[in-house]
Amino acid sequence: MSEPNEHSRTRAITLRVNGTECRGQVEPRKLLVDFLREDLGLTGSHVGCEHGICGACTILINGEAARSCLMLAVQANGAELMTVEGLAHQAGEPLALPGKTGPLHPLQAAFWEHHGLQCGFCTPGMLMTAYDLLQTNATPSEKEIRAGLSAVLCRCTGYQGIVEAVQAAAETLRARREGE
Amino acid sequence: MKPPPFAYHAPTQLDEALALLERHGDDAKVLAGGQSLMPLLNFRLSYPSALIDINRVAELSYIRQENGQVRIGALTRQRTIEFSELVRHQLPLLYEATTLVGHLPIRTRGTIGGSLAHADPAAEYPTVALVLDAELVLQGPSEQRSVSAEEFFVSYLTTALALNEIVTEIRFSPAPPTSGWAFEEVARRHGDFALVGVASVIDADGEQCRTARLAAAGVGPTPVRLRAAEDILMQQGVTEQSIQHAAAQAAELVEPDSDIHASADFRRHLTQVLTRRAIQRALERGQEQGA
Numbered sequence: 001m002s003e004p005n006e007h008s009r010t011r012a013i014t015l016r017v018n019g020t021e022c023r024g025q026v027e028p029r030k031l032l033v034d035f036l037r038e039d040l041g042l043t044g045s046h047v048g049c050e051h052g053i054c055g056a057c058t059i060l061i062n063g064e065a066a067r068s069c070l071m072l073a074v075q076a077n078g079a080e081l082m083t084v085e086g087l088a089h090q091a092g093e094p095l096a097l098p099g100k101t102g103p104l105h106p107l108q109a110a111f112w113e114h115h116g117l118q119c120g121f122c123t124p125g126m127l128m129t130a131y132d133l134l135q136t137n138a139t140p141s142e143k144e145i146r147a148g149l150s151a152v153l154c155r156c157t158g159y160q161g162i163v164e165a166v167q168a169a170a171e172t173l174r175a176r177r178e179g180e
Numbered sequence: 181m182k183p184p185p186f187a188y189h190a191p192t193q194l195d196e197a198l199a200l201l202e203r204h205g206d207d208a209k210v211l212a213g214g215q216s217l218m219p220l221l222n223f224r225l226s227y228p229s230a231l232i233d234i235n236r237v238a239e240l241s242y243i244r245q246e247n248g249q250v251r252i253g254a255l256t257r258q259r260t261i262e263f264s265e266l267v268r269h270q271l272p273l274l275y276e277a278t279t280l281v282g283h284l285p286i287r288t289r290g291t292i293g294g295s296l297a298h299a300d301p302a303a304e305y306p307t308v309a310l311v312l313d314a315e316l317v318l319q320g321p322s323e324q325r326s327v328s329a330e331e332f333f334v335s336y337l338t339t340a341l342a343l344n345e346i347v348t349e350i351r352f353s354p355a356p357p358t359s360g361w362a363f364e365e366v367a368r369r370h371g372d373f374a375l376v377g378v379a380s381v382i383d384a385d386g387e388q389c390r391t392a393r394l395a396a397a398g399v400g401p402t403p404v405r406l407r408a409a410e411d412i413l414m415q416q417g418v419t420e421q422s423i424q425h426a427a428a429q430a431a432e433l434v435e436p437d438s439d440i441h442a443s444a445d446f447r448r449h450l451t452q453v454l455t456r457r458a459i460q461r462a463l464e465r466g467q468e469q470g471a
């Protein structure tokens with residue numbers, strides 16, 4: 001049997017979030033998304049279902065999209081995370097600070113332009129999922145976009161605007177790469 | 181909700197993980213990708229006193245070719261399998277099935293060992309393991325044993341794994357290069373668990389069928405090998421008629437339950453339709469391979 005105090009003993013963790021080193025002291029059972037929201041004040045990642053279905057908590061963990069409600073904060077020790085706050089990234093500036101914004105990422109700009117959001121609850125998860133989709137498939141078809149975004153539930157938009165936004169962002173990113 | 185309290189261990193060596201599992205006994209749970217276990221903890225459907233997190237046991241994560249087999253470490257992420265060239269060439273059925281497991285953000289964390297150990301009968305990997313006659317390597321504190329997928333799946337969410345054992349490796353023998361394959365499923369939404377899924381691997385030459393392997397997901401407490409349907413193809417060859425026969429036989433072989441997602445009748449109907457599609461698709465692909 002384990003010692004009763006083993007359960008609530010907190011652990012020190014160090015990780016990078018949106019390019020900034022962050023430290024925390026967490027109980028092992030603390031979910032990563034709760035650590036981001038409560039301890040770091042990064043409330044952009046939303047908590048919808050806590051069982052992996054809705055996708056609102058999706059962030060990038062070492063560059064790949066994953067559910068932050070299905071990971072413990074202790075498991076992120078040493079990891080490199082990007083949350084929706086990190087998307088609007090002013091080159092070179094640390095962005096872990098809440099309330100601090102840079103220019104919008106092409107995905108964010110496209111969501112704005114194409115009515116990719118209404119209430120905004122799903123938006124952080126949609127953006128991070130679309131980010132991962134475009135980095136694994138730079139020229140997705142509409143069908144592939146719909147399949148990829150089926151990882152996140154939206155109760156408002158009917159998805160059409162979101163799909164159009166991702167198509168537009170893929171174009172912008174492609175043009176930007178070709179311009180380089 | 182939030183997980184109940186537990187003692188947390190994150191060993192970096194397999195030996196250490198096994199010793200912890202032995203020490204904590206049946207109160208402990210192994211944590212791999214967490215894509216099935218974390219929801220159970222968050223909903224307080226599971227109250228382990230200790231979690232043994234194997235995510236830092238690097239020796240459990242690999243895909244390699246050895247003795248004519250493709251051997252995959254239990255901690256290998258579903259996403260890694262999806263993007264592996266070796267898997268795509270040697271185990272195309274495993275690749276195809278992987279793209280049907282949840283969504284990309286789920287596959288980022290979810291592992292092959294976790295999916296097999298969890299043993300959801302509607303899951304893709306158990307069915308693929310069964311149809312490819314995969315072997316699972318189970319490591320206990322002192323002994324290692326290897327069991328076939330057929331022996332491994334015992335019942336709903338129940339496997340042959342002992343409380344002090346960890347799945348360490350899954351061994352697949354690639355099908356002959358002239359074979360075709362398919363994983364056909366019907367799910368309510370893209371990325372949902374399948375209502376029914378059928379996997380096929382068929383090696384045919386014209387109408388002559390050298391081997392046919394078929395298995396179904398979502399139609400009982402474990403994935404089901406459809407042997408009598410395989411026999412029809414092997415004995416009668418592959419013709420329009422024998423395919424219909426085999427598909428009808430498949431529907432006879434399964435005993436699905438009704439639940440909130442689908443009735444038993446509908447699942448049986450799907451078994452027939454999907455078996456037919458899985459055979460046809462495998463034959464088409466086999467011809468492409470041969471061409």
Ligand SMILES: Cc1cc2nc3c(=O)[nH]c(=O)nc-3n(C[C@H](O)[C@H](O)[C@H](O)COP(=O)(O)OP(=O)(O)OC[C@H]3O[C@@H](n4cnc5c(N)ncnc54)[C@H](O)[C@@H]3O)c2cc1C
Nearest residue numbers: 052212213214215216217282290291293294295303304347
């Ligand atoms: C939204 C969503 C959709 C999903 N859709 C699908 C789907 O369509 N198809 C599908 O197949 N799956 C689906 N899954 C489940 C997913 O594939 C899980 O990754 C998988 O079932 C469990 O793997 P894991 O590595 O996450 O294991 P965990 O959740 O960490 O563990 C699951 C169980 O296996 C045990 N375990 C894990 N690894 C080992 C090991 N090496 N040795 C011994 N025991 C071990 C754990 O103790 C636990 O009991 C979905 C999950 C989510 C959240």
Ligand code: FES
Nearest residue numbers: 048049050055069
């Ligand atoms: S809160 Fe994580 S997927 Fe819904």
Ligand code: FES
Nearest residue numbers: 118119154155156
């Ligand atoms: S915008 Fe409201 S849930 Fe998607």
